[in-house]
Amino acid sequence: MKKSVFLGTLAATTLFAGIAAAQSTLETVKARGELNCGVNTGLVGFAAPDANGNWQGFDVAVCKAVAAAVLGDASKVVYIPTTSADRFEQLTSGKIDFLVRNSTWTYSRDNDLKMDFVGVNYYDGQGFMVRKDLGVSSAKELDGATVCIQTGTTTELNLADYFKANNMTYTAVPVETNAEGEQQYIAGACDAYTTDASGLAATRAAFADPENHIILPEIISKEPLGPAVRHGDNQWGDIIRWTLNALIAAEEYGVTSANIDELATSSQNPEVQRLLGSSDDLGAMMGLDKEWAKRAIKASGNYGEIFEATIGSATPIGLARGLNAQWTQGGLLYAPPFR
Amino acid sequence: MSNSSAFVRTEMLPPMAPPVSQAGAVKWLRENLFSGPLNTILTLLGVGAVALLFWEFAPWFWRSVWNANSLTECRQIIEERYGAGATGACWAVIKERWPQYLFGFYPSHLYWRPVLAFALMCVAVAPVLYPQLPKKMMWFTLIYPAIGFWLLWGGSIWVPVVALAGLPIGYLAARIILPIGGAILATIAAIVVPVVWWLFLALPVELALEAMIPASIEQVRSREFGGFVLAFTIGFTAIAFSLPLGILLALGRQSDMFIVNKLSVGFIEFIRGVPLITLLFTASLLLNYFLPPGTDFDIILRVIIMVTLFAAAYIAEVIRGGLAALPKGQYEAAASLGLDYWKATRLIIMPQALKISIPGIVSTFIGLFKDTTLVVFVGLLDPLKGITDAVRASTDWKGVYWEPYIFVGTIFFFICFGMSRYSMYLERKLKTDHR
Numbered sequence: 001m002k003k004s005v006f007l008g009t010l011a012a013t014t015l016f017a018g019i020a021a022a023q024s025t026l027e028t029v030k031a032r033g034e035l036n037c038g039v040n041t042g043l044v045g046f047a048a049p050d051a052n053g054n055w056q057g058f059d060v061a062v063c064k065a066v067a068a069a070v071l072g073d074a075s076k077v078v079y080i081p082t083t084s085a086d087r088f089e090q091l092t093s094g095k096i097d098f099l100v101r102n103s104t105w106t107y108s109r110d111n112d113l114k115m116d117f118v119g120v121n122y123y124d125g126q127g128f129m130v131r132k133d134l135g136v137s138s139a140k141e142l143d144g145a146t147v148c149i150q151t152g153t154t155t156e157l158n159l160a161d162y163f164k165a166n167n168m169t170y171t172a173v174p175v176e177t178n179a180e181g182e183q184q185y186i187a188g189a190c191d192a193y194t195t196d197a198s199g200l201a202a203t204r205a206a207f208a209d210p211e212n213h214i215i216l217p218e219i220i221s222k223e224p225l226g227p228a229v230r231h232g233d234n235q236w237g238d239i240i241r242w243t244l245n246a247l248i249a250a251e252e253y254g255v256t257s258a259n260i261d262e263l264a265t266s267s268q269n270p271e272v273q274r275l276l277g278s279s280d281d282l283g284a285m286m287g288l289d290k291e292w293a294k295r296a297i298k299a300s301g302n303y304g305e306i307f308e309a310t311i312g313s314a315t316p317i318g319l320a321r322g323l324n325a326q327w328t329q330g331g332l333l334y335a336p337p338f339r
Numbered sequence: 340m341s342n343s344s345a346f347v348r349t350e351m352l353p354p355m356a357p358p359v360s361q362a363g364a365v366k367w368l369r370e371n372l373f374s375g376p377l378n379t380i381l382t383l384l385g386v387g388a389v390a391l392l393f394w395e396f397a398p399w400f401w402r403s404v405w406n407a408n409s410l411t412e413c414r415q416i417i418e419e420r421y422g423a424g425a426t427g428a429c430w431a432v433i434k435e436r437w438p439q440y441l442f443g444f445y446p447s448h449l450y451w452r453p454v455l456a457f458a459l460m461c462v463a464v465a466p467v468l469y470p471q472l473p474k475k476m477m478w479f480t481l482i483y484p485a486i487g488f489w490l491l492w493g494g495s496i497w498v499p500v501v502a503l504a505g506l507p508i509g510y511l512a513a514r515i516i517l518p519i520g521g522a523i524l525a526t527i528a529a530i531v532v533p534v535v536w537w538l539f540l541a542l543p544v545e546l547a548l549e550a551m552i553p554a555s556i557e558q559v560r561s562r563e564f565g566g567f568v569l570a571f572t573i574g575f576t577a578i579a580f581s582l583p584l585g586i587l588l589a590l591g592r593q594s595d596m597f598i599v600n601k602l603s604v605g606f607i608e609f610i611r612g613v614p615l616i617t618l619l620f621t622a623s624l625l626l627n628y629f630l631p632p633g634t635d636f637d638i639i640l641r642v643i644i645m646v647t648l649f650a651a652a653y654i655a656e657v658i659r660g661g662l663a664a665l666p667k668g669q670y671e672a673a674a675s676l677g678l679d680y681w682k683a684t685r686l687i688i689m690p691q692a693l694k695i696s697i698p699g700i701v702s703t704f705i706g707l708f709k710d711t712t713l714v715v716f717v718g719l720l721d722p723l724k725g726i727t728d729a730v731r732a733s734t735d736w737k738g739v740y741w742e743p744y745i746f747v748g749t750i751f752f753f754i755c756f757g758m759s760r761y762s763m764y765l766e767r768k769l770k771t772d773h774r
Binding site for chain 1: 410411414426435436438439443444447562563620623624627628715716717718720725728729730731732733734737738740
C-alpha cells in the first residue's frame, strides 16, 4: 500500500516536472526566471551561507552580477552547492547554468570535459604554511618534510612536481578536506600544510595563534580560478565573460556601486558611457538590454568592492590584491575594451 | 534427670553478616574486576585509560562557551576566564546555527511545517509500533505519506490526494474484475489501472481540481532541505518503504516461479554488491544523461528511491534468514489447514519469520539512518558534513572542528539508541517460547 503511494508520488513528480524543449541557456534562464549557479558547498570568503541561509562570498558575487544582468534581479539566484567530485557533471548535465566554484582553468578541463572557462575571477597559486619554530623561511628548505595534502586535487600533483624539480623528498600525509588538513597540521601530524594561497591565508587567520605560523613566499603553481560554462552555447558564455569583464572594467574606470547612477548620466568618459548603456547599445549584441552591465555592477559593486568586502584586507581572511590587482596597478586584471 | 539436662539453646543466634570479602561491592569487585592477576592488570589499565581520557577532555568540556558570535570571540572569552593558552569547547556555533542544523535552508517562517510533519509522523507510526493502540489509527498511517509529503514540500494539496487516489482506484478495479475475469486478471488490473492513472490521468485531474478548488500552500523546493529534516525525510521514508519491499523480495527469492525468483536474486545480489555511494552518484549524475534535458526529477526523491532499494536488498536477506529458520513443518501445517499461499504467508509464516529477524531488521534500519549522511556526496546538505562544512565556511566559524561533529553525533546516537531499545522491547514482548 505504502509502496504504491510512493510510486504515485514519483510518477506525479515526473509528470508535473514537464519537459523543456531544447533552447538556448539564456532563453531557459529567462523562462525559468531564476539562475542556477553552481557554487562551492562552503569555502571561506568565496561561497558560504550565513546563519539565515543567505549565500555570500567572492564567487557568489559573480552569480549575483549575472542574475542582475540577465534577469534584472540579483536575488533571483538558486545556489546549487557542488562538491569537487560532482561539479563538472552538474554543469555538463545541465543541472546548473554555470559554475563559479574556485575551479582551476586547465587545458584538460577546458577541452576534455567539454567546458569553456570564460575568464578568471581570482588568480591563485599553491603555497606552504609552516610553524615558525620550524625555522624554515623558504619552500626550498623543506627537504624531507612531512606535508599535509588534500588528495585528488591538482595541488597533490603540483607538490610532487615541485619537489621532483628541486630534487627534494617529502612524506605526504593525505587528508580529505581542508578542515581535516588544518586539524592534522595543528596536531603536529605534518611539518607543512599546502593548498591554494587564498585558502592558507584563511586557514591561518582562523588559528588561535596565527602569529606562530608563516606562509612561505614561494608560490609553486598557477591556479587561475574562474567561471565555466558548457561547450556549445557561445552566447551564454559571452554573457558570463562580459559580466565578469564589466565588473573588472568598472573598477578600472572608477565606477562603484555608490557613484554608478551619477556616472550613468554625467560621465564624460565614452567607455563608461558605453559600459553603463548611456550611449550605444552593447547589450543587444548578446541578447540583453542596454543597462545590463549597470545592474551587474550595482548588484555587489565592482570587482574591487567585491574583493574588499569578501576576502580583502579588511576581512578576517585579509588577502592582498597581489596578482588580482588591475593591470594599471601591476596586477593581471585586464578587461578588453567595451566597444 | 532434672539436673543432667544437656545444653539446649532456647533462642536463635542472630545471623552474622557475611565476611566482608564475600558480600556487597567488595565481592562484586573481587569477582568481576580483580579475580586474577591478568584481570587485575586489565582493570587497572582500563581505569587508567578512562582517567586519562577524562583528564584530557573534561576540562575542554568544562570550559564551554555558549554565548559568542564567532570563534575568535569564543577564544577571547575562554582566555579571559581561564587564562592564556586555555582551550575549551565553543558551543556557541551550535547555538547560532541550530536552526540550520535542524532545517537546513528551509524557509524560516515555515519551520512549523516540518515540525508538524514530524509530530504527525509520530502519531502515524504509533499504531505500527504499539499494537495495543486502536486499530483505526492505521487509517491515518496509510494516508500519512500524502500528508507528510504535502507538509514538507507544500504546493497544491491535490497532488498527494490524486496520487493517493490511485490506491482505491486499483482496489475498485480489482473488485470489479474479480467476478468477471478471475483472480489473475484482477491482480493485473489492480496493478495496471493505478499505473495508468498515475501516468496519464493524474496530471489533468490534478490540474482540473486545482482550477476548480485551489488549495495550495507555499511550495518548498528540495534544495532548501537540509540538516536533520533531510536526514529524517530520507531515513524514515526509506525505512517505511524498504520493509515491505524487502519482504516481497525475500518471498520472491524463496519462490518456485523461475522469473520471479531470478529477478529477486539478481536484484538483491546486484544492489548488495554495489556501494551505496555508487547508487547515489548514479541517482544524482548518471540519470541526468538519460532523462530529457530540463527534466526536473527531484533529487531527494531520487536519493530516497536509491536508499530504499539499497536497504530493501539487505532487509530481504535478513528476512530470508528468518524464513530459513522456520521449521518446514510450519509451512506444511499451514498448507494442511487449507490456507492458500498468501494467507499462509500472512498468518503463519511471516509473523514468525519477522519475529526472528527483528534484530537484523533493526540493525539494517540503524545503518540506513546513519547512511543518510552519505548524501553529502551528491551535494545535499546532510547534518554531519554538509551543514558543518557550510558553517565552517563562514568567516566567523572557520576553525571549529570537534563541536559540530560531537553535537550531530550525539543526536544520531540518541535516535539509533532509541531504535535499538525499541527492538529489544519488541523482542521481549513477542517472546512466546519458554527457554
